[in-house]
Amino acid sequence: MSSIDDARRLVAEASSIAVLTGAGISAESGIPTFRGAGGMWGNFRAEDLATTEAFARDPKFVWEWYQSRRVEIARCEPNAGHRALVAIEEQADEFTLITQNVDGLHDRAGSKRVLKIHGDIWMTRCLGCGYQRINRDLEMELPPKCGECSGMVRPGVVWFGETLPRIVWEEAERAVNRCDLLLVVGTSAQVYPAAGLIDLARHVGASVLEVNLDATAYSNAVDCSVRGKAAEVLPLLVA
Numbered sequence: 001m002s003s004i005d006d007a008r009r010l011v012a013e014a015s016s017i018a019v020l021t022g023a024g025i026s027a028e029s030g031i032p033t034f035r036g037a038g039g040m041w042g043n044f045r046a047e048d049l050a051t052t053e054a055f056a057r058d059p060k061f062v063w064e065w066y067q068s069r070r071v072e073i074a075r076c077e078p079n080a081g082h083r084a085l086v087a088i089e090e091q092a093d094e095f096t097l098i099t100q101n102v103d104g105l106h107d108r109a110g111s112k113r114v115l116k117i118h119g120d121i122w123m124t125r126c127l128g129c130g131y132q133r134i135n136r137d138l139e140m141e142l143p144p145k146c147g148e149c150s151g152m153v154r155p156g157v158v159w160f161g162e163t164l165p166r167i168v169w170e171e172a173e174r175a176v177n178r179c180d181l182l183l184v185v186g187t188s189a190q191v192y193p194a195a196g197l198i199d200l201a202r203h204v205g206a207s208v209l210e211v212n213l214d215a216t217a218y219s220n221a222v223d224c225s226v227r228g229k230a231a232e233v234l235p236l237l238v239a
């Protein structure tokens with residue numbers, strides 16, 4: 001564990017900052033995490049439902065899970081942690097926010113340079129013709145059908161076994177390659193290749209600062225690990 005003073009110094013001294021966020025940053029907004037205490041959406045594990053196999057088996061069931069999450073997310077607001085990252089972006093010479101979250105709360109808080117490496121729960125994509133669009137309909141019939149070709153429509157997110165959107169992922173790697181600080185917030189760092197960005201940062205000699213309620217597999221390997229709620233700790237890091 002490290003002190004808030006160490007963490008503040010790392011942020012103040014960095015000129016190129018990359019941030020990797022996970023579900024923990026949205027916990028204070030009322031959105032459940034996937035794993036750990038308070039984890040799981042209802043009785044469901046991401047490993048069971050966030051797969052192409054689960055969708056092929058029962059698209060209606062998987063869609064009902066996503067729609068219940070969309071309804072819940074629509075009721076939530078960005079919190080002080082999301083807003084602190086907006087302030088850090090405004091102060092940094094160079095800044096990239098890489099998020100594993102699909103909830104869109106970084107956008108709603110006002111972050112500008114956001115890379116959504118696991119997609120966006122408000123996007124849908126047709127499996128027939130590939131047509132993608134923003135779709136905020138909370139009352140559509142499930143599973144939805146494509147307006148262009150009547151094909152099966154899926155959530156615009158990245159499931160286990162699928163590759164990440166290539167251009168977005170390459171941007172994320174570039175940002176970490178040139179950063180001097182990687183700030184890792186509210187992720188269990190168990191899902192790859194996202195967690196590999198922490199290894200990449202260490203490999204290129206950047207400092208790594210972790211903010212998490214609990215210890216993770218990376219806590220002992222990073223330069224500074226602050227235990228606490230993102231919504232309470234991140235505002236303390238703003239100059």
Ligand code: BJW
Nearest residue numbers: 022023024033034035100161186187188191192213229230
């Ligand atoms: C707080 C807090 C508060 C709580 N304040 N903190 C290498 C090794 C092993 C396996 C693999 C590997 N490479 C690839 C794999 C397979 C797989 C994988 O990683 N599996 C592991 C589980 C073992 N990866 C993939 O399949 C990826 N694709 C891929 O690798 O493609 C190449 C390929 C293709 C084909 C074959 C082989 C390779 C894709 C991964 C996609 C992940 N998708 C999901 C669902 C997205 C859509 C949706 O939302 O439904 O993404 S799964 C889920 O986990 C979601 C999240 O983004 C992701 C990460 O979770 P996150 O954010 O870390 O949340 P939690 O809940 O785990 O942690 C919360 C943390 O917050 C905790 O630490 C708390 O303590 C903390 N916290 N409150 C601060 N208030």
Ligand code: ZN
Nearest residue numbers: 126129146149
């Ligand atoms: Zn279509």
